[in-house]
Amino acid sequence: MLYQEKHRPQLHFTPKENWINDPNGLVYYEGEYHLFYQRNPHSNDHADMHWGHATSTDLYHWEEHGIALAPDELGTIFSGSAVVDKNNTSGLFESASGGLVAIFTHDGESQQQSIAYSEDKGRTWIKYEGNPVIPNTKIKDFRDPKVSWHEDSKKWVMALACGDHIQFYNSPNLIDWTYLSSFGKEYPSHIGVWECPDLLYLPVEGSSKKEWVLIVSINADGPNGGSAVYYFTGSFDGKVFHPNEKPEDALKWADAGKDFYAAVSWDNTEDTYWIGWMSNWQYAGVMPVSPWRSAMSLARKISLYEKDGNLLLKQTPVIADNRKEAASYQDVTIQPDTAESYAISDTAQIDLRISEASSSTKWGVKFVTDQEEVFQLAIDTQENTYTFYRTEGMIDFSEEFPEEIKGTLNGLDVQNLTAIVDRSSVELFLNNGLTVSTNLIYPQGTVTQLEVFAVNDVLQIDNVSWTQLKSIWN
Structure with missing residues (x-):
C-alpha cells in the first residue's frame, strides 16, 4: 500500500517518492499551512533542487502537491521563506489585498536572493522578472533568506546566512533591499557553515514579556556530531541583533538529538510554530529507505521559559486528535x-x-x-x-x-x-x-x-x- 513501506513514518510528512531536505516557505494563508521544502523530484539524492509543496489545515495531516519552483537560467532553487504581502507592498498583485511572496536563493555560478509571487494560494508561482533582488557579494555561502514583517520599523526584515555569520537587511517592498548589520563572527562553532536562520519574537511563559530569538542551523559542529540547530536570545531594534549570550557562553541547542535540522517558523500565525528536517548530513544520502528519502519532524509550538534569569526554548509537539x-x-x-x-x-x-x-x-x-x-x-x-x-x-x-x-x-x-x-x-x-x-x-x-x-x-x-x-x- 502507498505510504506503508517498512520504515515509512506514519505520523510525519514524507513525499511519496524521492529526496527532500530543508523546510522552506512556511506560511499560513486563508486556512492552510504551507510547507515547501527542498526537493529532488527525479532521484533519491541531494541534486537538482526544486521547491516541493504540501499543505495542511492542522499542522499534522499533509497533502502533497506538485513542484512549486523549478530551476532556471539563474540556477537551482535553494532554501528560503514566504510571507503574506497583505498590503501589496511589492506592487506585484492586481488586488490591493496582495498575496504570497516567496524569497529564495538561486544557486548558480554564485548564490543570490530572488523572489516569486502567487495569486492562487501557492499553487502556481511567477518569478519576478528583475531577479535577483540581492545579487551575490562574493560570499561563497550566501543563502537561506528568512523574511518577516517588523512592525516597529514598518519594513520587511531578512536574516541571511553568510558562511560564518548572519546578515540583516530590510525592505519596504520585498524588492529593494538595504544591508543593515551582521552578527556572529565573534561567536564559536564555525567548524561548519551557518545556515537557515530565523528571527523570532517569542512570549516568555508566565509573564507579559516577549524576547527576540535568533535561530542558526550549523552543519558539522552539532553537540553529537554533524547537523544541529542552536539559538541566541536578545533584542532586535529593527537593524541590529543584540544577544544576551556572550561569546564564551555555552551554545544553546534547540534539539541536541542527531536528527533535527534547518528548522524555521511559519509566517502569519498567532502562536509560533516551526518544523525541522529529520535527518543529519552525516548520513542523509545513505539512509536505508526507499522510494522516499527523509522526513520532516513533527511541527512544534515554541515559546520561551525563564529559569534563573536564563531564557530557554520550549517546544510542544503538534498532534491532532488522532x-x-x-x-x-x-x-x-x-x-x-x-x-x-x-x-x-x-x-x-x-x-x-x-x-x-x-x-x-x-x-x-x-x-x-x-x-x-x-x-x-x-x-x-x-x-x-x-x-x-x-x-x-x-x-x-x-x-x-x-x-x-x-x-x-x-x-x-x-x-x-x-x-x-x-x-x-x-x-x-x-x-x-x-x-x-x-x-x-x-x-x-x-x-x-x-x-x-x-x-x-x-x-x-x-x-x-x-x-x-x-x-x-x-
Missing part, C-alpha cells in the same frame, strides 16, 4: 534494578509524570522490538544529562549512525517525559519540551514494548500512559 487506542496507569512504583513493561505500538505517544516524592536520580525507558532490539533513554539528574542509545537495529549503512546520543537537562529535575515513537524515529520531550532530542532509528523488527526502569533508588510515577496514534495517511 487517538486509536490508549492505556493509563497511576501510582506506579519501580524498584531499583527492575522494570515495568507495557505493550505499545510503533506509532505511539508515551507520557510519564514523575512523582515529587520519587527519590531515583537515575532511571529511564526502553523501546523494545519484537526482535529484542532495544533503544534506550537513560536519565541522570545528578549529572544533569540524558543519553539515548541508538546502537541496535540497522546501523551498518554509516559509521556515524550508531551512537550514544547525549544532552543536558538544563539544570532541571525531570518532572515529565513525552516520547513520540513513529516506526523509524523517536522524538523526546523532557520537562514539557525544555529539553528535546530527535533521533532516527531503523529497527529490523517492530517496536512492541515500553519498559520503564530505575537504577539507584525507587522511582515513583504518578502516571504512565500511552496512546496509539492513527496513521496520517489513512
